[in-house]
Amino acid sequence: MGVSTEPRTHSGFPTGFRGAVLRPGDLRYDATRALYQGRAADEGPALIAQCVDEKDVATALRYASAHAVPVAVRSGGHGSDGYAMPGGALVVDLSAMRAVTVDPETRVVRAQPGVRLGEMDAAAQRHGLAVPAGTVSNTGVAGLTLGGGIGFLMRRHGATVDNLLACDMITVDGRKVRADESENPELFWALRGGGGNFGVVTSFEYRAHRVGPDVVAGQLIFPFDQAADILRRLPAHLATAPRELGLLVAIAPAPPLPTLPEEVHGRPVLVLVVVHTGEPASAHEVVEPLAALGRPLADLVGKTTWVRANSMLDAVAPYGMRMNLRGGYLPALSADAVDVLLASVAAAPSNPGAFCTINLSFMGGAISEDVDEDAMAFSREGAAWLWEAISKWDAPAYDAQYDQWATALTEAMRPHALTNGYANLTDDLGEEWRRGVHGSEAKHRRLRSVKAAWDPHNLLRFNKNIAPEAHAL
Ligand SMILES: Cc1cc2nc3c(=O)[nH]c(=O)nc-3n(C[C@H](O)[C@H](O)[C@H](O)COP(=O)(O)OP(=O)(O)OC[C@H]3O[C@@H](n4cnc5c(N)ncnc54)[C@H](O)[C@@H]3O)c2cc1C
Known part of the structure; x- marks a missing residue:
């Protein structure tokens, strides 16, 4: 399947999508596309689909798959490459999905992808807990976790991914799956550091620790x-x-x-x-x-x-x-x-x-x-x-x-x-760097094979991209 450049205006975007759908010229379009990386504002996306829930994410991804349209994903908007709002792209915007819950008994924290680190810290600290994450409070939990997550607690409790227990993910063809040590373990392996290459994560489950206040x-x-x-x-x-x-x-x-x-x-x-x-x-x-x-x-x-x-x-x-x-x-x-x-x-x-x-x-x-x-x-x-x-x-x-x-x-x-x-x-430093950033050649090959299993047509390509196994590098 090739990737079509055809529906640039996305006039056929599903009417069943419940969140806001923003195109150039719409009132909130410019405010919504603003990212931490100011250079991203030079060009605007074709359509921003502001998801209110997982069903919206699935609707947007099914549309993208059916039309072979590459998809960008925006959560906290802190990615330095500005991949969250590329020029001309279809963007799945998760910034409105912002629920965070803390179970003080099990010390499990669940966060939707629009949650910011400061919000997670505040919620967890009400119970004397913290999830190891980053050092600037308006960074998004989603991109940070999918890449690794380092900060002031890493020496004591590890990286964010070392404390990730499970993810819910919507696949590029719109199915909901869970990834943890026993369910889809290979996907779970890849989600802990492989970035937004495999699907759209709609929920993160973390182990929290006693910290502070x-x-x-x-x-x-x-x-x-x-x-x-x-x-x-x-x-x-x-x-x-x-x-x-x-x-x-x-x-x-x-x-x-x-x-x-x-x-x-x-x-x-x-x-x-x-x-x-x-x-x-x-x-x-x-x-x-x-x-x-x-x-x-x-x-x-x-x-x-x-x-x-x-x-x-x-x-x-x-x-x-x-x-x-x-x-x-x-x-x-x-x-x-x-x-x-x-x-x-x-x-x-x-x-x-x-x-x-x-x-x-x-x-x-x-x-x-x-x-x-x-x-x-x-x-x-x-x-x-x-x-x-x-x-x-x-x-x-x-x-x-x-x-x-x-x-x-x-x-x-x-x-x-x-x-x-x-x-x-770091910004994306190109193909050779991407091949080495996860460590050994064997790890890179394993990531390419997980990518091929979950996103074989590389619809999720606005990221530090891992080419699916079948595609030549
Ligand atoms: C000021 C600042 C401080 C930072 N401090 C730290 C720090 O202390 N520790 C640290 O580890 N990192 C830190 N970072 C880096 C940060 O982890 C990354 O920029 C991360 O990508 C931010 O995630 P986000 O959700 O805010 O960004 P976004 O730009 O929304 O997302 C970045 C990318 O992640 C992917 N993605 C995002 N959400 C999803 C999802 N739900 N499903 C699938 N793919 C998704 C997409 O490819 C997207 O382009 C910092 C960055 C900045 C700008």
Whole structure:
């Protein structure tokens, strides 16, 4: 079956669809297609089908299958590639499916795909629970989970996929299936890291853990000229770090905080973002030595709640700017890798309102040690750190500068990085990268065979695409 380009206006879209159906020119069309990635707004989709329930999802997918129309899927809208709203596409929009329930007895959390991380955190914390997920509260649970899901709890409780118990999925031909360890286990293997390649997931079931409500968290901000020394000493320092420590290192422009000297505002600083979810009384044993790695300009670490801690980075993640995102796994935070990253800060373009940030997420603990590499599609083998570079700007005229900077940095990091990686925290880097991102060649082949079983005509192709087995690469 070939893929038709015929029904561009989708005038025959089923009238039985119950949610809103938006086309260019409709009142809410522009607001609905806005994504975190501002570049996605350059072109609009042909039709946005705003599903209210699973039946709507099935209706839209049956229509797409019958007309051989490729389908894009939008949940939280945070995917950096902007695959959720491609120009001219048919979009299954799940952002209105936003129910989240928590069973405090079994500690099982169920979330529909439109749920945001902050909503899941708030619901789970009412029962003293949390699902390990990401660090910015308006990120969607759906795309994050299907790619893996890392954050401040990963060292203690693993990646989001390590805590995924089951998914409900609508197949491309409109059937509802469940995937868990016993029902469709091969699909479940692929859904945990293989992204939105296999069907449209309408419900996620997670194992939650006791977390908070009180935690010790905040930021240790150091002058940039201390960054090289601190980063070189950090790995040895962290060798015995407890799993309760979540740590993200950011090299970012200093925020205009009154606690920081005015001359560093907007200039690069080194920030250790610390979230300690163990016994609050013992947090100082972990935090004080981190502060003593240098002479902080500000020590903003203190007692807070898990919900506040897990949304403190919202302030540095503005919605709708143009952006690019590159990253990968590092087997170690070597001095050479640190040199490359710090040199790139000096080489970053500088334009009004624009900024570049480099993040380093400290792995180890549960995410690295407790789950076998081949247990699911998500790969973490050999990864001690995840590096990530985010550029943000507003004017299309700056696209080339920031893309060149990100590409040069990616090339310079290549000798220091692993070939496997975390698909969600980088833009799609092409076919060769996609073949390696899940780890071994055997895992890639297995993913292609699951893709062939569930989406043989590759209708779900607006994603970090896994070609179905029968299709030549
Ligand atoms: C500011 C920011 C902070 C982030 N922080 C973290 C972090 O701390 N940890 C982390 O792990 N990641 C993080 N990410 C990356 C994030 O996990 C991915 O961007 C993820 O794709 C977001 O999911 P979404 O549902 O919001 O996005 P969307 O753009 O809606 O979806 C992304 C893609 O996932 C697929 N998809 C989405 N929903 C479904 C579904 N229901 N069924 C099938 N396929 C689907 C589609 O291919 C879609 O194009 C962050 C991203 C941003 C922009």
